[in-house]
Amino acid sequence: METKTAKLLDGKALAEKIHQKLLERITELQPQIGRPPGLAVLMVGDNPASAAYVRNKERACAKVGIASFGKHFPTETTQAELEDVIAALNQDEQVDGILVQLPLPKHLDAVRLLNQIDPDKDADGLHPVNLGRLVRQETGLRSCTPAGVMRLLEEYKIPLSGKQAVVVGRSILVGKPMALMLLEADATVTIAHSRSHDLKAITQNADILIAAVGLPGLITSEMVKQDAVVVDVGMNRVTDASGKSRLVGDVHWESTAGVAEFLTPVPGGVGPMTVAMLLQNTFASYLRRYGVKSDG
Numbered sequence: 001m002e003t004k005t006a007k008l009l010d011g012k013a014l015a016e017k018i019h020q021k022l023l024e025r026i027t028e029l030q031p032q033i034g035r036p037p038g039l040a041v042l043m044v045g046d047n048p049a050s051a052a053y054v055r056n057k058e059r060a061c062a063k064v065g066i067a068s069f070g071k072h073f074p075t076e077t078t079q080a081e082l083e084d085v086i087a088a089l090n091q092d093e094q095v096d097g098i099l100v101q102l103p104l105p106k107h108l109d110a111v112r113l114l115n116q117i118d119p120d121k122d123a124d125g126l127h128p129v130n131l132g133r134l135v136r137q138e139t140g141l142r143s144c145t146p147a148g149v150m151r152l153l154e155e156y157k158i159p160l161s162g163k164q165a166v167v168v169g170r171s172i173l174v175g176k177p178m179a180l181m182l183l184e185a186d187a188t189v190t191i192a193h194s195r196s197h198d199l200k201a202i203t204q205n206a207d208i209l210i211a212a213v214g215l216p217g218l219i220t221s222e223m224v225k226q227d228a229v230v231v232d233v234g235m236n237r238v239t240d241a242s243g244k245s246r247l248v249g250d251v252h253w254e255s256t257a258g259v260a261e262f263l264t265p266v267p268g269g270v271g272p273m274t275v276a277m278l279l280q281n282t283f284a285s286y287l288r289r290y291g292v293k294s295d296g
Helices: 011-033 049-062 079-091 110-116 128-135 143-154 175-184 197-205 270-289
Strands: 040-042 071-073 097-100 164-168 188-193 208-212 229-233 236-239 244-246
Touching: 011 040, 011 049, 011 143, 011 270, 040 049, 040 079, 040 270, 049 270, 071 079, 079 097, 079 110, 097 270, 128 175, 143 175, 143 229, 143 270, 164 175, 164 197, 175 188, 175 208, 188 197
Parallel strands: 040 071, 040 097, 164 188, 164 208, 208 229
Antiparallel strands: 236 244
8 A cells, every 4th residue: 555645835835935025025026115125133142043043044044135123232231221222122213123032031031022122123023002903803913833834724724724734832923923824814723832632532523633733753744634724833952862962852753754645844844934924924014014015
């Protein structure tokens, strides 16, 4: 009997397609508007993972023609100093998107800083106003990772209306906004988490299963319904016995690939889509400020 393997939801390829379209639109609009879109990424301290993420975002900006106004602050930078920087960026006509790279050093209040960002420049889509707009199904900047997942499902023409969707994870970054976006698309949504009793019984019902908990290999093949669509948001660095480290998701890839119809790879699935949506949010903010209609 032939062994079945899940079809890939290729976030890397779709992100490239989005980058290309953004580059074309920005090249066309910049002469009319007189400047490119601008994104300011604020990083505090010297967390190596954060530094890598910031470099990745800045490279992506350069690729599509978005100007980077990134600022890197020493670890001892105070709350007041950062709030002043955000206030200045809120007023800066060259800046359309502002993002604070998390995690921050312990002496800083991340929530207070995020709440200082003008909601219309909130490139990460995490301001309470934008989350409120999502709840109310109003236009607004959407959280990048769940928005990237939705765009990926749309690209592969995966029907959501009336389907059973299970989101494992309830973070404000992914789980909660993900559930709201699926609900907006008429899916029937269950949110599971670390306190859920009998997780397997819940996930086995899912036509669409989104794993976003940060636990390597949590979702195994027996937890997945035959021919389900499985989206792995997890990005976990694990080290094997020989000391080599690699990135793995929350889904046990090898076993689940034999059960699922569609599956995202890690890396190369949701990660590139998160960055693509960050650029898309910055561009959307730029269009809105100049009254230019978005073509989607």
